[in-house]
Amino acid sequence: MEGYWLFLALLVSALLLGFLSVIFVLVWVLHYREGLAWDGRAAEFNWHPVLMITGFVFVQGIAIVVYRLPWTRKCSKFLMKLIHAGLNTIALTLAIISLVAVFDFHNTAKIPNMYSLHSWIGLIAVILYSLQLVLGFVVFLLPFAPIYLRAKIMPIHVYSGLFLFGTVIATVLMGITEKLIFALKAPAYKDSPEEAVFVNTLGVLVVVFGGIVLWIVTRPRWKRPLEIQQKSGGKREGNEEGATMKDCKDTEKSNLEFSREARKQNLNLDDAGQRSTM
Amino acid sequence: MEGYWLFLALLVSALLLGFLSVIFVLVWVLHYREGLAWDGRAAEFNWHPVLMITGFVFVQGIAIVVYRLPWTRKCSKFLMKLIHAGLNTIALTLAIISLVAVFDFHNTAKIPNMYSLHSWIGLIAVILYSLQLVLGFVVFLLPFAPIYLRAKIMPIHVYSGLFLFGTVIATVLMGITEKLIFALKAPAYKDSPEEAVFVNTLGVLVVVFGGIVLWIVTRPRWKRPLEIQQKSGGKREGNEEGATMKDCKDTEKSNLEFSREARKQNLNLDDAGQRSTM
Numbered sequence: 001m002e003g004y005w006l007f008l009a010l011l012v013s014a015l016l017l018g019f020l021s022v023i024f025v026l027v028w029v030l031h032y033r034e035g036l037a038w039d040g041r042a043a044e045f046n047w048h049p050v051l052m053i054t055g056f057v058f059v060q061g062i063a064i065v066v067y068r069l070p071w072t073r074k075c076s077k078f079l080m081k082l083i084h085a086g087l088n089t090i091a092l093t094l095a096i097i098s099l100v101a102v103f104d105f106h107n108t109a110k111i112p113n114m115y116s117l118h119s120w121i122g123l124i125a126v127i128l129y130s131l132q133l134v135l136g137f138v139v140f141l142l143p144f145a146p147i148y149l150r151a152k153i154m155p156i157h158v159y160s161g162l163f164l165f166g167t168v169i170a171t172v173l174m175g176i177t178e179k180l181i182f183a184l185k186a187p188a189y190k191d192s193p194e195e196a197v198f199v200n201t202l203g204v205l206v207v208v209f210g211g212i213v214l215w216i217v218t219r220p221r222w223k224r225p226l227e228i229q230q231k232s233g234g235k236r237e238g239n240e241e242g243a244t245m246k247d248c249k250d251t252e253k254s255n256l257e258f259s260r261e262a263r264k265q266n267l268n269l270d271d272a273g274q275r276s277t278m
Numbered sequence: 279m280e281g282y283w284l285f286l287a288l289l290v291s292a293l294l295l296g297f298l299s300v301i302f303v304l305v306w307v308l309h310y311r312e313g314l315a316w317d318g319r320a321a322e323f324n325w326h327p328v329l330m331i332t333g334f335v336f337v338q339g340i341a342i343v344v345y346r347l348p349w350t351r352k353c354s355k356f357l358m359k360l361i362h363a364g365l366n367t368i369a370l371t372l373a374i375i376s377l378v379a380v381f382d383f384h385n386t387a388k389i390p391n392m393y394s395l396h397s398w399i400g401l402i403a404v405i406l407y408s409l410q411l412v413l414g415f416v417v418f419l420l421p422f423a424p425i426y427l428r429a430k431i432m433p434i435h436v437y438s439g440l441f442l443f444g445t446v447i448a449t450v451l452m453g454i455t456e457k458l459i460f461a462l463k464a465p466a467y468k469d470s471p472e473e474a475v476f477v478n479t480l481g482v483l484v485v486v487f488g489g490i491v492l493w494i495v496t497r498p499r500w501k502r503p504l505e506i507q508q509k510s511g512g513k514r515e516g517n518e519e520g521a522t523m524k525d526c527k528d529t530e531k532s533n534l535e536f537s538r539e540a541r542k543q544n545l546n547l548d549d550a551g552q553r554s555t556m
Binding site for chain 2: 112115116117119124155163165166167169170171175177181190191192200204207211214215218
């Protein structure tokens with residue numbers, strides 16, 4: 001792969017930053033706050049940032065870059081789609097549990113739900129993410145959707161995925177802002193106590209993590225080779241394309257068939273088809 | 279242009295949303311808050327959201343899509359670069375005045391500066407945006423940078439531009455969150471007074487504006503034709519390329535020369551060169 005070492009360095013940096021973000025949010029709630037519990041009180045609320053950063057940021061980020069891993073290139077696209085869908089399902093599950101935690105906490109403390117911009121954008125993101133997952137499953141994983149529909153929906157799927165990822169990170173930043181203002185009283189947020197600096201740093205880590213993930217997936221040279229070959233007019237065909245996948249146990253060829261069919265129908269694969277991420 | 283009417287519909291939607299956001303922030307500060315003044319007090323602070331949304335969101339958004347306007351395709355790339363740089367300079371100027379307003383307000387009210395995540399991310403964004411502008415001017419507008427350097431830096435310039443645009447929007451959302459928590463007391467933010475709902479709506483408008491701008495500029499089929507031709511191997515050359523620009527008064531050919539030179543040097547224009555936005 002072209003630029004393999006740079007890719008590796010960026011991937012390792014992203015993983016480290018994501019992992020560090022999870023450590024930071026755990027230190028935040030366990031050391032600076034009330035810990036973790038499921039009692040309807042502050043310790044239950046604390047599952048909200050922990051699960052959002054672990055699931056909706058870190059796991060979602062991995063789900064996005066998973067198509068780019070060069071070690072998976074010998075695996076079929078179908079297997080990669082399964083992994084992609086699986087990771088996104090984990091991310092959504094954690095996000096939903098995290099929402100239950102915050103609604104529970106609000107209801108126990110008689111705090112209204114859904115009044116803040118954080119909650120508005122966040123809930124819209126979770127709903128759209130669920131729709132994206134269902135639509136992705138029906139259109140790209142199940143074998144029923146016709147080629148033209150897949151080709152039509154793929155760029156929307158890719159863009160929505162990356163845009164939602166960015167929106168989730170923006171929502172995390174709003175959440176951190178809210179929580180630090182509400183939780184820090186003496187000293188207050190404006191007096192920059194240690195906790196404020198620590199959690200602001202968590203916010204910066206999450207932004208840099210998102211920046212690296214988005215950079216990796218938007219580099220054309222790091223796309224799966226099959227897609228690059230199709231972009232340049234399908235230089236490798238038939239047995240040679242099949243050979244690309246022979247080392248992986250799962251030899252599902254739907255991806256290959258899709259590409260041939262799309263080429264017959266003269267679809268613009270660069271613009272509308274076959275790309276797993278931008 | 280392929281998909282002209284869809285492009286037009288999206289462009290008009292983006293402009294309406296951007297314009298509406300500016301109206302909303304003006305109504306916020308003039309109707310719900312203390313109005314606008316330059317007195318070191320709350321009315322001076324109010325320039326901060328007004329100038330950020332007008333300059334750093336709306337004008338920056340226009341600066342990003344300006345390369346995509348089909349009516350400018352007969353203009354030289356150099357002229358478009360000048361407009362792009364000019365709009366970004368206006369955006370940065372408004373952002374800096376907006377920062378002065380908030381620092382002035384903080385200093386008068388004895389509120390510490392730079393304690394919040396909003397201020398951290400926001401200041402980093404302004405600094406990186408300034409660097410981006412200077413670097414863009416030196417590398418792409420001045421005629422001194424060698425081709426290989428331009429080709430090397432272009433994808434970074436494009437990505438950084440879009441990433442900073444997203445970061446600015448995230449920072450606006452944090453700013454709205456902060457301000458509503460601090461400003462609304464009786465009734466408080468959590469009681470969802472009219473102002474809270476109105477300003478939350480402003481936040482949603484800004485996100486949708488950003489989403490449409492990013493969608494427009496990341497569609498390959500809406501790139502300037504010259505770039506598309508280069509991607510497909512430079513089918514149109516010489517006089518024909520010149521003819522594309524003949525109707526525009528400014529017939530600067532540096533762009534054309536760049537493309538020929540880059541082709542000679544066998545650079546990957548798709549990946550590394552010549553693209554104005556992703």
